[in-house]
Structures are given as C-alpha cells and as structure tokens.
Amino acid sequence: MTNTGGAVPEVTRGRPASTTRQDVARVALDLFARQGYDETTVDEIAVAVGISRRTFFRYYESKPDVVWGEFDAELGRLRDRLAEAPDGEPMMDVLRRSVMATNRFGAGELDELRIRMVLIGSVPTLVAHSAVRYEEWCEVVAAFAASRLGGAPDDLGPQTVARAALGAAMAAFACWARHGSDDLVEDVDRAFRLLATGFAEKRPAT
Amino acid sequence: MTNTGGAVPEVTRGRPASTTRQDVARVALDLFARQGYDETTVDEIAVAVGISRRTFFRYYESKPDVVWGEFDAELGRLRDRLAEAPDGEPMMDVLRRSVMATNRFGAGELDELRIRMVLIGSVPTLVAHSAVRYEEWCEVVAAFAASRLGGAPDDLGPQTVARAALGAAMAAFACWARHGSDDLVEDVDRAFRLLATGFAEKRPAT
DNA sequence: GCAATTTAGTGCACTGGATGCCAAAATGAA
DNA sequence: TTCATTTTGGCATCCAGTGCACTAAATTGC
Numbered sequence: 001m002t003n004t005g006g007a008v009p010e011v012t013r014g015r016p017a018s019t020t021r022q023d024v025a026r027v028a029l030d031l032f033a034r035q036g037y038d039e040t041t042v043d044e045i046a047v048a049v050g051i052s053r054r055t056f057f058r059y060y061e062s063k064p065d066v067v068w069g070e071f072d073a074e075l076g077r078l079r080d081r082l083a084e085a086p087d088g089e090p091m092m093d094v095l096r097r098s099v100m101a102t103n104r105f106g107a108g109e110l111d112e113l114r115i116r117m118v119l120i121g122s123v124p125t126l127v128a129h130s131a132v133r134y135e136e137w138c139e140v141v142a143a144f145a146a147s148r149l150g151g152a153p154d155d156l157g158p159q160t161v162a163r164a165a166l167g168a169a170m171a172a173f174a175c176w177a178r179h180g181s182d183d184l185v186e187d188v189d190r191a192f193r194l195l196a197t198g199f200a201e202k203r204p205a206t
Numbered sequence: 207m208t209n210t211g212g213a214v215p216e217v218t219r220g221r222p223a224s225t226t227r228q229d230v231a232r233v234a235l236d237l238f239a240r241q242g243y244d245e246t247t248v249d250e251i252a253v254a255v256g257i258s259r260r261t262f263f264r265y266y267e268s269k270p271d272v273v274w275g276e277f278d279a280e281l282g283r284l285r286d287r288l289a290e291a292p293d294g295e296p297m298m299d300v301l302r303r304s305v306m307a308t309n310r311f312g313a314g315e316l317d318e319l320r321i322r323m324v325l326i327g328s329v330p331t332l333v334a335h336s337a338v339r340y341e342e343w344c345e346v347v348a349a350f351a352a353s354r355l356g357g358a359p360d361d362l363g364p365q366t367v368a369r370a371a372l373g374a375a376m377a378a379f380a381c382w383a384r385h386g387s388d389d390l391v392e393d394v395d396r397a398f399r400l401l402a403t404g405f406a407e408k409r410p411a412t
Numbered sequence: 413g414c415a416a417t418t419t420a421g422t423g424c425a426c427t428g429g430a431t432g433c434c435a436a437a438a439t440g441a442a
Numbered sequence: 443t444t445c446a447t448t449t450t451g452g453c454a455t456c457c458a459g460t461g462c463a464c465t466a467a468a469t470t471g472c
Binding site: 012013015042057061 | 456457458459460466467468469
C-alpha cells in the first residue's frame with residue numbers, strides 16, 4: 001500500500017504480502033467483465049484471488065476502488081504538470097496539454113483502461129463513486145485556475161473552470177470508451193478546444 | 207408515489223397514505239441538519255416520521271434520494287424550456303437562460319434548498335449519489351446540444367457541452383450554498399457567461 | 413538457534429442500507 | 443357484509459464495510 005511503484009526494493013521485513021493490488025484488480029476486473037459488477041460480490045473476488053474477505057479490504061478501501069486503480073498517482077502527476085507550466089502559456093492551453101499528457105497510455109494498458117472506463121460510465125454504483133474521485137481532480141484544477149485567475153480556489157471563477165474542464169475530460173473519456181475512437185488523447189484535445197472556444201457556433205455575423 | 211404534485215384529488219380508494227414525501231423529507235432534513243447525514247439512520251428517520259423502516263423505502267428509493275427531493279420534476283421543466291427555445295437564439299444563451307429560469311425559487315424555499323445543497327456538496331455519500339442524478343441532467347442537455355450541433359447526443363460535441371454546462375451549474379450552486387452569495391440565479395448567470403466565453407484571459411494583444 | 417519485532421492475513425461479530433415476500437390494516441364500492 | 447384495492451408493517455435475507463483480537467510468516471539482534 002505504501003509502495004507506489006517505486007523501483008526501490010526497500011528492505012523487506014515482516015510477513016511478505018501474499019498478493020498485490022494489481023493482481024487483485026486483474027482478477028476482479030475479469031470477474032466484473034464476465035458476470036457484471038453488481039453481480040460480483042467481494043467474497044467472490046476474495047476467493048478468486050485466494051485471500052480472505054477481510055484482506056480484500058486491506059488492499060482496497062472499497063469495491064469501487066478496485067475499478068479506479070492507481071488514480072491517486074495520476075492525479076499527482078497532473079498536479080505536477082500544472083505547477084510546472086510556464087506562466088506565459090494561456091490557462092486553457094496548459095489545462096488541455098496537461099490532461100492530454102497525463103492520459104497517454106501504452107498500447108498494452110488500453111484494453112484494460114477501456115474496460116475500466118466502460119464500467120465507470122455505465123454501472124450506477126460506479127458512476128456514483130466516481131464523483132468522489134472527480135472531486136479530488138477538481139480540487140487540483142481549481143487550485144491551478146485560482147493561481148491564474150486570482151482569488152480562492154473556492155471562488156466561482158476557478159470552480160467553474162475546474163468543473164467545466166472535468167466535464168470536457170469526462171466527455172472525451174466516455175466517447176472514447178463507448179465508441180471505438182482510435183485515440184483517447186485526440187478526443188481530449190478536441191473536447192478541450194471546444195471548451196476553450198466557448199462552443200462558439202458558426203454565426204453569420206457579429 | 208404516482209401523484210406528482212397534480213392538483214387532481216383522484217378518487218381515493220384503499221388505505222390512505224399515512225404521510226407524504228414532503229413530510230418525510232422535512233423530518234429527515236431536520237435530523238440531517240442537527241446530527242449529520244451519516245449519523246442519522248433510516249430507522250431514526252422512520253421513527254421520527256412515525257412509519258416503519260420498510261415504509262420509508264416506499265416513499266424514497268434510497269436515503270440519499272430524500273435530500274434530492276423533487277429533482278425529477280425540475281428536470282422535466284428544464285427539458286421543456288430547452289425544447290421551447292427559438293432556433294434563432296444561440297445555444298449557450300438558451301442554456302444559460304433555461305438553467306437560470308429553472309432555478310428561481312421563492313424566498314420560502316431558499317433556506318431548505320441551501321441545506322440540501324450544502325449536504326449534497328459536502329457529505330461524500332451524497333456527493334457520490336449526486337452523480338447519478340447529474341447523469342440524467344446531462345442527458346437532457348446533451349439531447350438539446352445535439353439538436354443544435356448536429357450528430358447524436360452521445361457524440362463528443364454534445365457530450366462536452368452537456369458536461370461542461372453541468373460543471374458551470376454545479377460551480378454556481380456550490381458557491382451559492384457555501385458562501386452566502388445573495389442570488390443563486392446571478393451566480394448561475396456568471397458561471398454560464400464564463401463558460402460561453404471560453405474563460406478567455408485578458409490578453410495584451412492577439 | 414531463539415526470542416523479539418514487524419508486517420500481513422484471518423475470523424468473527426456487528427452496523428446499516430436495501431430488497432423480496434407475505435400478512436395485516438384501512439378504506440370505497442357492491 | 444363482503445370484496446377489491448391500496449398502504450403499511452414485520453421478517454428474513456443479502457451485501458458492503460469496520461473494529462478487534464488473534465494467528466502466520468518473515469527479518470533482526472543476541
């Protein structure tokens with residue numbers, strides 16, 4: 001739980017873990033894909049992984065968390081990118097490019113990611129849980145927006161930017177997951193460009 | 207459960223209902239405000255209302271639903287307004303005005319509404335549940351956006367409009383509920399205007 | 413080799429939301 | 443009264459999540 005992907009072996013003390021978060025996720029995701037999320041109980045997952053029900057909850061705080069995987073790490077990377085962006089670059093450009101950058105995945109991860117996103121978008125329990133996760137995402141973006149617009153992250157301006165940006169990202173993800181859009185990053189690009197232009201309609205004259 | 211506010215008496219047959227949705231909501235909201243949402247069990251609510259736990263779930267499908275109240279009816283009104291809008295009016299203007307119009311509340315309702323919104327925005331269980339409700343909202347707006355932009359409601363364009371609009375509305379509501387902004391409608395107005403301009407920054411020259 | 417320590421896993425009891433089923437209560441109509 | 447209708451209530455059950463005490467397996471230091 002502490003080892004967040006660091007390559008450091010870190011002197012191993014105490015009883016070794018019998019499995020990994022990734023293993024639990026793989027097994028669970030497979031069950032979800034085959035028999036449905038709601039139709040899969042935590043007990044089943046635990047048995048399939050070869051651990052006890054109680055231990056499952058040591059690997060993941062909740063059942064929905066399994067589908068979200070290593071969201072926290074990605075969120076941290078987004079925060080870093082936003083912080084590193086040069087002040088000269090326009091806010092919406094920074095946002096667009098940063099979100100795109102944090103969502104470049106290798107070909108090997110895409111299939112699993114698609115399964116995750118389809119679940120997140122279609123199972124009510126997961127749709128619900130997603131809101132809590134997205135809230136964290138919004139906080140990161142709102143902090144950045146506040147640093148550009150001035151004011152507190154809780155103010156209307158930064159909040160609107162953050163939640164609208166979240167909307168664009170969600171739309172891109174949902175479209176990519178459902179239809180077989182080739183490129184997730186391209187969809188993100190398109191959504192954020194629409195957002196930055198205010199969805200301007202082709203008007204005859206202004 | 208069938209009577210959605212219709213003023214029609216409708217010949218009363220069978221055992222009369224012992225209370226109303228509104229009554230249940232009033233009592234529950236009062237408990238939530240005084241001792242917290244998570245600290246209030248459905249059993250407590252049921253006892254306070256004077257019905258059984260089982261009956262509570264006949265009035266509301268779930269505990270979070272109590273906080274949402276008559277959301278369905280409001281959603282229907284938004285749908286109607288969007289449909290009635292003249293084709294000449296720009297999409298984002300229609301959206302802004304329609305959302306503003308569906309959120310004009312009488313002074314008497316505002317206090318309760320604020321309690322509801324603060325709960326929805328701050329209690330994780332409710333934040334989660336809210337996503338399911340907002341999904342319905344998005345569907346309505348996406349259908350409207352698709353009618354303006356062309357394509358299917360599931361396409362990237364309409365989806366981005368819908369989810370970004372939701373973001374603006376959520377930001378306005380959150381700010382109004384937390385800080386003591388005087389006017390909810392005014393906040394909605396500001397958020398949607400920001401959205402429609404693409405959050406353009408004051409740039410020196412283009 | 414043997415405690416002591418550290419870390420992971422397990423079993424169990426319990427809470428709380430939610431659902432299905434069936435019987436009881438309360439009403440209007442025949 | 444009797445019947446159909448509708449709401450209510452009780453009960454059993456399922457499932458997610460949590461607290462607690464205890465066991466299992468490994469390393470460290472003696």
